[in-house]
Amino acid sequence: MLKQIINRYESKAFAFLILMFALVSVVNSDFLTGESVVNCFNDSVVFTLLAVGSAFVILTGEIDVSVGSVLGISAAVAATILRDGGSLFTAVTMAICVGAFFGLVNGIGVAVLKIPSLIFTLGTYGVARGMVYVYTGGAWVENLPAWFTSASHSYLCGYLTWYYALVLVFVIFVQFLLSHTKKGHNFIAVGDNYQGAELVGINPTQTKIYAYVISGVFASVAGLLFTSRIGFITPMSGNSYEMKAIAACVLGGISLSGGLGTLIGAAIGAVIMTSITRILVFLGLSSNYDNTITGIILIVIVVVNTIIQNREIVKSRREISLKRIAQKAFIDNQEGSR
């Protein structure tokens, strides 16, 4: 049981996160005050939602590069409603509807029309980003009600914000559904082996559409939290977040070829991605190093992981062939003795 937990990729990612924190604490002991560490988690709340949403799509073997734009458009819609005195309920419902709509369009394009997912979501990426400009008229959406923006500073206990606590519980809940329900298994089955999943009676088209709708809804909820945390929306809000979300998934051990990985991994990956910026401050480096370090970590982790995997494949193949030789020798031996 323990060995199983240690061997899981998420635990390696988590260990990496702790190692990163430990290294920073050695250099600068100020980091170890609870506030800084917990804030790394608090800051990741938007990326956690984005990455977990994208993870659903990536698990089914597809990709979604429209999440950043969907975040932008749903945040713009919600922020405009709130600014004009609308209720929270309307804002949340509208944002989620927008997210679900784009998810549905993506799902139909990819699963029904069978268009490669990168291309189709690239199209919706452009359309959604352009719609943010049209909807906001290119202006910032400001003057949001104070109760909405201050909600991001309400703490559950200590330095932990309500937002991260709720998102964490939600992600764990969704992960439970994914790994313990039949519908949840479908996502992984479709990503692992499309034809095989179809043969055992799973509807892969439907599953992929679900995955995209979930990704869209997660992006829109991330948009709501983004609005609440930042307090205003620009037409460029959420731009290039999709790449960071995908990178978070990769760091969290989700294979881009589908069928491998967990949502918890994506959540940990999101924390690693966002804490790099905060850690740089404690290391006394300028934020200019942000992208360089992210890139190096991403490439090194992926290359090392692939080398280890390839070695394991070679090793297991050798073991299998050795076993076969032994079996054959055993059989030959028996036949010879007759």
Place this chain on the structure above:
Amino acid sequence: MKRWDLTLLVILILEICIFAYANPKFLMPRVIFGSINDIIPICIISLFVTMVMITAGIDIQAGAVVGLSSIIVGVTWQDLGLNIWVASLVAIIIAALVGLLTGYIVAYYQVQPMVVTLGGSFLYAGLALLISTLSSTESYKGISGFPESFVNFASYRIGGVLPVQVVVFLVMTAIAWFLLHKTKYGRKIFLIGINQNAAEYSGINTRFIIMSTYVLSGIAAAVSGILLTSYLGTAKSDLGATITLPIITAVVLGGTLMTGGKGSIIGTALAAVIIGVLKFGLPLCFRVNMQYLDIPVGLLLLIVISARALSNRPEVIVFISNLKKKNRS
């Protein structure tokens, strides 16, 4: 010419006709070539990303390499005191090395190309920013004050009309077309995209060829980075930040399969020009706000790709052939 290339050509001619009808100014060479610089990086890079994609790879770091090569030109010229043309050569060599590293990781370690180039897009954009802080100029200002000959290079018009960028684009198209469609090297690229194992067993050094396509796309990114630097007269680290997705759009619209094994340089070149003309013509002829241009480009991609996917479905093919039969009888 293949059927898809022909379709693209028709779309392009239709597009130009519509724009010319809406605003006759559109056809003036001065106007049409005036905005060439906004689209030239997309045009040049997408040609070589086509090759990468035919081997079933993908390159989403090209935009970052554009910025990196631009800032390398600036820093090596200003702070190392190199001749500007030597500095350009240094930028091209470094971009080729960047491509070599990416290609090596993709081909020899078999890491997914999407992941490696995703990491690369962070890494090289970050490195470009770091290099810009090494310079004595503030990084957000960009390095300027290049020699006349370098700045004039991009604004030079051959015969007073044809910008030098167009010539570079045409030459690059010719090189890419020749490499991909007329040489053994090109046939090997296609074979690798169709079936890498089969290619390996037929004695092709598949890894080396995959690696070489990334080197070519790195060099193309550097060339367009230098052209942009020359045109703007400023070296900045974030020059190519927004062109990654348009490049992929152009390649895919040009008829290249994401899964590899199929594609054409002519198609990519036409598609890149279609996107460029659309981005340039809509504001000029229909007064569409520049900021809304993502919508028409996105819609164009969605509609063309959906129509293409639909027309390849068996039931649609049967339906169309039935229609033809009915018409005959």
